[in-house]
Amino acid sequence: MSDNVIETLQFNCTTCPSECLLTVEVERNANGAVVEVRSVTGNNCPRGDKFAHQELTCPMRVLTTTVAVSGGDEALLPVRTSEAIPLTLHAQAMDLIRGLVVKAPIRMGDVVLENLLNTNIDLVASMDIDRAQVAN
Template sequence: MSDTVIETLQFNCTTCPSECLLSVEVERDTNGTVATVHSVTGNSCPRGDKFAHQELTCPMRVLTTTVAVSSGDETLLPVRTAEAIPLALHAQAMDLIRGLAVDAPIRMGDVVLPNLLDTGTDLIASMDIDSA
C-alpha cells in the first residue's frame, strides 16, 4: 500500500490581473502535507508555475496591521512588511507587533521594526504621522 496520495488542486494565480485558473497535480505524504508538485497547467506565463510551487510549499504574504503611536496627531500607524513573509509566521509576528509603540513624527517608508522575526524583511510605516 502506498504512503502517498496523488491529488489535483485548482486555484487562481494572484501574481497578475489575469488570475489564471491553475490545475496543480500534487503528491501528499501520509500527514497530508504536499510532498511534491508534479505539474502545473492553466498558467499563461511562467509566474503561475512559480506561484503554484510557492503557494503549496511555503505560502508567502505581505503582513499589514497597525501599531500604536505616542505623541502623534493619529493614535494608530498603518504598517506592512516591505516584502512577503511566510504565512506560517504571521501569528508570531502579530504577537510581537502587538506590543510595539512608535513615537511621532514618522514618515511613510520609515522602518518600524527591522528584520522582523529574522526574515530579512522590515516592518515599515504606510503613512506619515506628525507630532501632536
C-alpha cells in the same frame, strides 16, 4: 507501498491581473503535507508555475496591521512588511508587533522594525503621522 495520495487542486494565480486558473496535481503524504507538486497547467506565463509551487510548499504574504503611536495626531499607524513573509510566521510576527509603540513624527516608508523575526524583511510605516498639536 506508499500511503501518499495524488490530488488535483484548482486556484487562481495572483501574480498579475490575468489571474490564470491553475490546475495543480500534488502528491500528499499520510499527514496531508505536500510531498511534490507534480504538474501545473493553466498558467499563461512562467510566474504561474512558480506561484503554484510556492503556494503549496511555503505560502508567502505581505503582513499588514497597525501599531500604537505615542505623541501623534493619530492613535494608530498602519504598517506592512516590505516584502512577503512566510504565512507560518504571521502569528508570531503579530505577537511581536502587538507590543510595539512608535513615537511621532513618522513618515511613510520609515522602518518601524528591522529584520522582522530574522527574515531580513523590515516592518515599514504605510502613512505619515505628525506630532499632536498642543492646545493653548
